Structure formats: structure tokens, C-alpha cells
Amino acid sequence: MKGLEISVDVFDSIVLGTATIKNRFARSATWEGMATLQGAVTPELTRLMKALAEGGTGLLFSSHAYVRKDGQASLKQLGIYDDDLLPGLKEMCDVIHAGGAKVFAQLAHGGANASRALSGFDPVAPSPAENAKGELSRVMSEEDIAVLTQDFAKAADRAVKAGFDGVQIHAAHAYCLGEFLSPYYNKRSDRYGGSVENRARALIEVYRAVREVVGKGYPVTAKINSEDFIEGGLTPSMMVETSALMENEGLDGMEVSGGGGPAARYSSHRPGDLETPDEEAYYRDAARLYKAHVKKMPLILVGGIRSLETSRKILREGLADMISLARPLIREPGLVKRWAEGDQRRAACVSCESCTAAAVAGKGLQCVLE
Numbered sequence: 001m002k003g004l005e006i007s008v009d010v011f012d013s014i015v016l017g018t019a020t021i022k023n024r025f026a027r028s029a030t031w032e033g034m035a036t037l038q039g040a041v042t043p044e045l046t047r048l049m050k051a052l053a054e055g056g057t058g059l060l061f062s063s064h065a066y067v068r069k070d071g072q073a074s075l076k077q078l079g080i081y082d083d084d085l086l087p088g089l090k091e092m093c094d095v096i097h098a099g100g101a102k103v104f105a106q107l108a109h110g111g112a113n114a115s116r117a118l119s120g121f122d123p124v125a126p127s128p129a130e131n132a133k134g135e136l137s138r139v140m141s142e143e144d145i146a147v148l149t150q151d152f153a154k155a156a157d158r159a160v161k162a163g164f165d166g167v168q169i170h171a172a173h174a175y176c177l178g179e180f181l182s183p184y185y186n187k188r189s190d191r192y193g194g195s196v197e198n199r200a201r202a203l204i205e206v207y208r209a210v211r212e213v214v215g216k217g218y219p220v221t222a223k224i225n226s227e228d229f230i231e232g233g234l235t236p237s238m239m240v241e242t243s244a245l246m247e248n249e250g251l252d253g254m255e256v257s258g259g260g261g262p263a264a265r266y267s268s269h270r271p272g273d274l275e276t277p278d279e280e281a282y283y284r285d286a287a288r289l290y291k292a293h294v295k296k297m298p299l300i301l302v303g304g305i306r307s308l309e310t311s312r313k314i315l316r317e318g319l320a321d322m323i324s325l326a327r328p329l330i331r332e333p334g335l336v337k338r339w340a341e342g343d344q345r346r347a348a349c350v351s352c353e354s355c356t357a358a359a360v361a362g363k364g365l366q367c368v369l370e
């Protein structure tokens with residue numbers, strides 16, 4: 001006799017930690033270039049988050065928020081490094097909740113890819129590396145790592161105080177914790193370098209310090225690369241090994257991405273339209289590998305997903321538990337609502353990267369296409 005097949009749908013809810021997300025769609029963390037030069041929330045940023053919340057996406061990840069000043073990587077980037085930033089963050093969370101969505105703060109340090117020109121501080125990293133501006137990072141001592149770990153924990157405490165429903169530790173895209181994971185960026189010979197376990201130590205210590213502060217149940221997730229797309233960089237099997245370690249630690253969900261940093265063949269946001277379902281979902285194979293080995297910790301899949309059809313297929317095939325979108329929601333903050341209401345045409349985004357160019361030019365993240 002054939003067993004009853006229970007198939008999961010994109011409009012089903014999901015629980016991460018103790019947070020119930022109303023559907024399987026997330027807005028992947030997306031730097032908006034809309035904070036003040038000091039990293040404070042602005043009315044412009046709050047308006048964007050309101051539109052995203054009202055647009056039907058169940059979970060919004062904030063843009064990468066720097067946990068201390070020398071971690072700033074982008075112009076007008078959101079900060080979470082000081083209690084003075086709390087009122088703006090709180091107002092933003094309130095607006096998102098009123099719009100019907102949950103919000104997790106993405107906690108970040110730019111590592112070698114932080115910017116001295118922006119922060120006024122030398123970038124710090126597991127091993128020396130040059131960022132896109134040619135700035136060479138200072139190597140972190142074990143004491144520096146312990147201090148950074150506490151800075152992540154303090155930022156997580158601020159996230160709780162501001163009303164975020166959870167946090168995401170940014171360990172992807174060649175930023176600090178992603179650099180620790182990567183054999184290309186991490187050349188250390190101490191207990192933070194070498195084996196996968198050693199390279200994951202910084203992330204694990206940050207996770208434990210964050211958990212200590214936020215308590216049991218509060219959703220703590222992370223974002224990592226499936227692959228660095230660099231000769232000698234992180235591979236999908238290393239991603240799976242790291243994810244299994246994090247599952248053992250009790251992490252509530254892993255978002256899987258890829259690429260980033262000046263040495264990578266691909267940015268995390270590749271240009272190029274994805275016209276057919278087969279071209280979508282850059283990290284489909286890595287997701288399959290993850291699911292073969294990591295049995296409990298939910299997988300949030302990001303990267304080149306553009307249609308409802310593909311989103312549904314990924315969930316039904318058990319390749320992921322949530323679908324995460326960045327650029328499609330820049331063009332259409334109401335995309336998920338549109339799909340839910342029956343207009344199921346693919347996202348209008350053509351991955352042209354004009355949105356990124358607008359943010360880099362200091363104009364704030366926006367789709368400039370007609």
C-alpha cells in the first residue's frame with residue numbers, strides 16, 4: 001500500500017526556534033545603503049521594510065548590520081554596534097510586525113572586506129588579505145577573536161532589545177566569519193585554522209556566545225557559502241561538514257549562499273537573467289548534498305530563484321525548507337502577495353544589477369528599470 005504523501009507548500013508556515021513564520025518565503029539580507037553614515041535607521045529604510053512586510057514575505061532578514069565599527073563594509077550600512085542605535089531599530093521592527101512579517105537581524109563583521117575608507121579603522125581578518133580597495137587587513141590574535149565573539153553577543157543582545165524575532169550570523173560572502181571557514185582566506189596554524197573543525201571554531205564560539213545572551217528558544221540562524229568559487233576556497237562538502245557541526249550546536253536554520261569577495265569567480269548576486277526554471281537556483285546541487293547529510297536543521301536556500309514554480313519544486317523535492325529572495329523583492333516588494341493572490345507569473349527581476357549600482361552610487365537600493 002502506498003503511504004500518504006504529505007507535501008509541503010510555499011504558503012505553509014514553518015517554525016524556526018520558537019518563531020512561527022507564516023510562509024516559506026524570506027527576504028535575504030540585502031544591503032540597502034539607506035542608513036545614516038553612522039549606521040542608524042532612517043525613515044527611507046523603515047518605509048522599504050514596511051513595503052516588504054506588507055508585501056507578503058514571511059521573514060525579513062535585515063541587511064548586514066555591523067557589530068562594531070571596524071566591521072563596516074558598505075556605504076550607509078545598517079549598524080548594531082551601539083545602544084544609541086536602538087530607537088531606530090525598534091521603530092523598524094515595530095513597523096515590520098505591524099505589516100505582518102517577522103524580522104531577524106543579520107549580524108556581521110566585514111573582516112578583510114571591511115573598509116578603512118568608510119570606518120576609519122584597519123580591517124581585521126583571520127589571515128592577511130587585500131580587499132577590493134587594496135587595503136591589507138591586520139591578522140587577528142586569539143584575544144582579538146575572543147573580543148569579536150563578545151561583540152557579536154552584545155549585538156545579539158541589542159537585537160533582542162530592539163524587538164527582532166531572531167538573528168542571523170553572517171558567515172558567508174568572504175566577510176569575517178566566512179573567511180575563517182574558508183581555506184583560501186584562513187591560513188592560520190593555530191586552533192582556528194587547518195581542519196574544517198578548526199576553521200569553524202570562530203563561528204561556533206560566536207554562536208555559543210550569542211546563544212548564552214539570547215537564551216534557549218530564541219531563533220539563531222547563520223548564512224554560509226555553499227562554495228567560495230575560488231581556487232583553494234570552501235567547497236560544498238566543507239559547507240556540509242560545517243553545517244553538521246552547527247546542527248549539533250543547536251543552530252535553528254542555515255541559509256546557503258555562495259561566492260563574494262574580490263577573488264571569487266562569482267559574486268553572491270550574479271548578473272544575468274534566469275529565463276527558465278532550469279537556470280534558476282544557483283546552489284541546487286549544494287542543497288541536495290546538504291539534505292543528504294544534515295537531517296534536522298532547516299535549510300533556507302537563496303540565489304537565483306525567480307519563479308513560484310521553482311520555489312514550489314524545491315520544497316516538494318525536499319531540497320530546502322525555505323526560499324530566500326533578494327533582488328526579486330527589490331523590483332517587487334509585493335511579489336509574494338502577488339503570487340498568493342493568484343498572479344503567478346515569474347518575478348519581473350532580470351538580475352541586471354542596476355539596483356546594486358544605485359546603492360553603490362549612494363542613491364539607495366532601488367530598481368531603476370521601467
Ligand SMILES: Cc1cc2nc3c(=O)[nH]c(=O)nc-3n(C[C@H](O)[C@H](O)[C@H](O)COP(=O)(O)O)c2cc1C
Pocket residue numbers: 028029030031032062063064106170172173223257268269270302303304305324325326327328355356359365
Ligand atoms: C544590493 C545587494 C546587497 C546585498 N547585501 C547583502 C547583505 O547585506 N547580506 C547578505 O548576506 N547578502 C547580501 N546580498 C546577497 C543576497 O542576500 C543574496 O544572497 C543574493 O543576491 C542572491 O539572491 P538573489 O538571486 O535572489 O538576488 C546582497 C545582494 C544585493 C544584490
